[in-house]
Amino acid sequence: MPERLAENPALVVVLHGCTQSAGGYDRGSGWSQLADEHGFLLLFPEQQRANNPNLCFNWFSATDNARGRGEALSIRQMIMTMVDAYDVDPSRIFVTGLSAGGAMTSVMLASYPELFAGGAIIAGLPHGSASNTPQAFEAMxxxxxxxxxxxxxxxRRASxxxxxxxxxSIxxxxxxxTVSSTNADAILAQWLSVHDIEPTPNVSEKIAGHRHRVWHDGTGRALIEDYRISNMGHxxxxxxxxxxxxxxxxxxxxxxxxSSTRRIAASWGLLEAEKERTSAQSVRKNPEAASHVPAPRIGRLEPLPSEPARPILSGKAGVEKIIHDALRAAGLMR
Incomplete structure (x- = not known):
């Protein structure tokens, strides 16, 4: 949480990938650096090993990937706690994530579209890609x-x-x-359909050697951005x-x-606009919380006792072993 918050600040929800922690993803991505500079709030939901031994969000589980259920509901509850505690502007709530966190970003955008002004999916998958572990492997x-x-x-059916x-933003x-880039094509197709816009982009260019395309609405506002990063892995x-x-x-x-982090934040209007809105003192409902807290708010997903721990992919190394072990344990593979 930044020392100086803008009045009625924006909130960015950041979802880490498999094997990662909230703090580790924050250090790598640089989100807290930007929040400190520009006065917006961050929420980092963090997976627990009791829910998934590889610390993946369970984007592929039917009990976690739908409105009002499991992890999707838990993340929404964390968001609403932040909204109430810090007078968050409800029209400026955003979500982003990497890999399993990117797939869970797709879940959140589909399950609670009224909650988010925008989302950024990094190396993720489209909503509805899987409802069990074998389907997750195939989708990836x-x-x-x-x-x-x-x-x-x-x-459209998700809410x-x-x-x-x-x-x-893709x-x-x-x-x-690890996650085939055909999934980015599918995410793009999914949201072109949802926004009901033509597949030909309004902007097509190269930025730092990487392909960048943008689709606008009738007023010129960017609805979809697509970045394909040349020669980059997962x-x-x-x-x-x-x-x-x-x-x-x-x-x-x-x-x-x-910098995906900086460009995503800029596309959401969080940089100069937030800097101008930042007050000389932190704006908080609770005056006792006025001291500087350098770390972002981390919300840990509590274990769901009715659900067994479900392994899923953690990256290129060991991906097939993890999935195969899970399938064997379920009696689906010899």
């Missing part, structure tokens, strides 16, 4: 064809919401061997030097010469 490999209308219907819909490495794209410098290289936090 990019197996099977997809139909844009059906993908969009998965979002009673009829619009307006969150803006979407980031994926072209050399990702992870969050960083620029750790130069004018965009933000974050630190570590496993699955990858130098790419472009």
């Amino acid at each position: 490999r990019g197996a099977g064809a997809y139909n844009a209308r059906e993908l969009g219907d998965r979002v 009673d919401h009829e619009g307006p819909w969150p803006s979407i 980031w994926h490495g072209s050399a990702d061997a 992870g969050t794209p960083l620029a750790t030097t130069g004018p965009e410098a933000c974050g630190a290289v570590m496993p699955h936090m990858l130098e790419a010469g472009i």
